[in-house]
Amino acid sequence: MSGNPIDRIAQATPPSLANRFRGFSDRTIAWLFVGPSIILLLAVNIFPLIWTINLSFTNFKANRLRDAEYIGFRNYERILTDADTWQSMQATAHFLFWTIFFQVLIGFALAYLINKKFKGNDLWTTIIVFPMMLSPAVVGNFWTFLYQPQIGLFNYVVSFFSGVDPSSFSMIGDVDLAPWSIVIVDTWMWTPFVMLICLAGLRSIPDSIYEAAECDRASKWRQFWTLTVPMVLPFLMLAVLFRGIENFKMFDLVVQLTGGGPGSLTTLTSIDLKREAFEKWRTGYASAYAVILFVTVFGLASIYVKALNKVKER
Amino acid sequence: MKASQFLMATALTAVVGLGASSASAASMTLCWAAWDPANALVELSKDFEAQSGIDMEFEFVPWPNFADRMLNELNSGGTLCDLLIGDSQWIGGAAENGNYVKLNDFFEQEGISMDDFIPATVTGYAEWPKGTPNYWALPAYADVVGWTYRRDWFERPELQAEFKETHGYDLGVPDNLEQLKDIAAFFQGREIDGKTVYGAALYTERGSEGITMGVTNALYNYGFEYQNPDKPYDIEGFVNSANAVAGLEFYKALYDAGAAPGSSNWYMSENIDAYKSGQVALQMNFAFIWPGVNADPNVGGDKTGYFANPPGPAGQFAQLGGQGISVVANTDNMEGALAYIKWFAQADVQAQWTTMGGASAMRSVVEAPGFVDEQPYNQAFLNSMAIVKDFWAEPAYASLLLPMQSRVHSYVIAGQGTAQEALDGLVADWLEVFEDEGLR
Known part of the structure; x- marks a missing residue:
């Protein structure tokens, strides 16, 4: 028997299997392997997408017996001229921008600190990462208690530092505070994720680069801006992409926390879409809404990925 | 084992499994909300x-997810x-979409x-179209919004004297x-037994559906009407009448003056918790909670009193709750399901x-003589059931409910705009739904 591992594998392959594939070209065998995945992808992704686009031009309601009628671009026109839709878009934009801003800022700072060698480093990493291990629904639920004006820890802490009466403000009931209440919770939960990605970026920078900079007498400040930040930037941008896509879909945490209120101030597009599709059962309308959101996210993500690739190429 | 033998064995197992499943057809599943009455x-x-020899199985879903879960179940066939004990508002959709069995015969x-x-209860839980x-x-379960109050606090001489003077x-x-509203405001922020308490737990x-189930108790009593009694789906001037606006303004005033801090998103369970923990003097809630309140070691017995929703300038009404029990059209045990209805x-x-x-509606x-005296809340229950009104039960009820939630919450809780603007907006939303539904 040959000692070559490839020969050994060839010899170990059952003859019936080898016979079965004998005569197939490499291309055919490649298609045989890839085929099931492509069929699955077509079935669960592409077909529903095409079907959704088709439904978006109808007045179909999934809970009605009557047939759908084609109504052209009427659904799109109604969505884009609906003040409520724009309000939920604004709420989503506010949520997206500020969660990403704070998560990047705090996540990078934490990663920078954790990257320094100190005693208990691993323990602190584990503690910091803990919030992202929880279910968003659970987090939403228990933060409603933390935000309770009479018994909530959050109000108590704010009161302790500011002297304001804890029961004098309601984070989830106040028009000005409610949009920030969901930003705070999401930041608390997902900053560790950004931190981990930044940490991976920081640890990928070879020490030799910093040593060379030291030899050139570069200050710590200059090292940070000319070495650390540019080299971590692709990682940061990846984190922003992940968090952006995730937060665009944000649903469970906000539903548990505010139910979309007060009024519709924290009704994000995903909540609005769910209500249209599965509470009002306006399937055609909701399909058009989903297509608009898909195009928006897909367009923004494509532009962003191009920018990310350019940063990587530098 | 060759592949063909393996497939044969799998198929046989599946056939045997199916046989076993149909052999246990003498079981039925009843779906309802997860709460004490269940x-x-x-x-x-x-x-x-x-x-009957039929095994009963139960699928109980917590209230916040009950409508989503069950309507998805019905709509997906x-x-x-x-059997389903479904909310009163579902009856129109379930009837017209063929989800429920018509029971007349x-x-x-x-x-x-x-x-x-x-x-x-017949009109609210069983009929579609309404009035036919x-x-x-x-x-199946008679329910209505009513009030509980801390009788032990109300009876304190010093509080009585101060209230009378004020x-x-x-x-x-x-x-x-x-x-x-006066009473709620009186207790707001008051110190009782060394603890700060508040006026009322409101929906x-x-x-x-929470705020809608709450605000309607004010709207009805100030003169809000869902539509022109002589012309169905004619809502302009009824939903947003001057009286309706006054009703909405009242609910906001009640919320501002007497609601517990942080109660901007409260419904049944939050109100129960606030009342049982001694945070509030008054509690708005469906009557189903009354047996639990009465039995509670902290606030039960003589410490609590019960009353029907008080009248307003246009009369005395209360929001109907409760449900009827229906046979789901897709059942594969029609005989058993009907037998259950007959028994019930x-x-x-x-x-x-x-x-x-x-809570029987029979x-x-x-x-029955003596019913009123059986429980301290029975009189309030009867008084309340005599004055009920219900929300739309149209097939598109959810499309009518959601804008009401949004408009009312925006005005009452977020303080955005005026009551007139909120109700005018609601009229526009509802008219759009009626047009979509081909009702206008």
């Missing part, structure tokens, strides 16, 4: 199991439920008369909504139902 129904149904055949039930003798359910009338069960929930409609079973923690039970 547990009572499990106990009550043991009698049916013993009589699911076969989970043979069955009732006639079995001698079940709707005259035996409280009329409002077309029955899709048997009234308002010029006695502290007690309010005679009207304005007095209710303010945004996500499902018996007067002695209904009496037992109330005794065990349910007149022989609630009009």
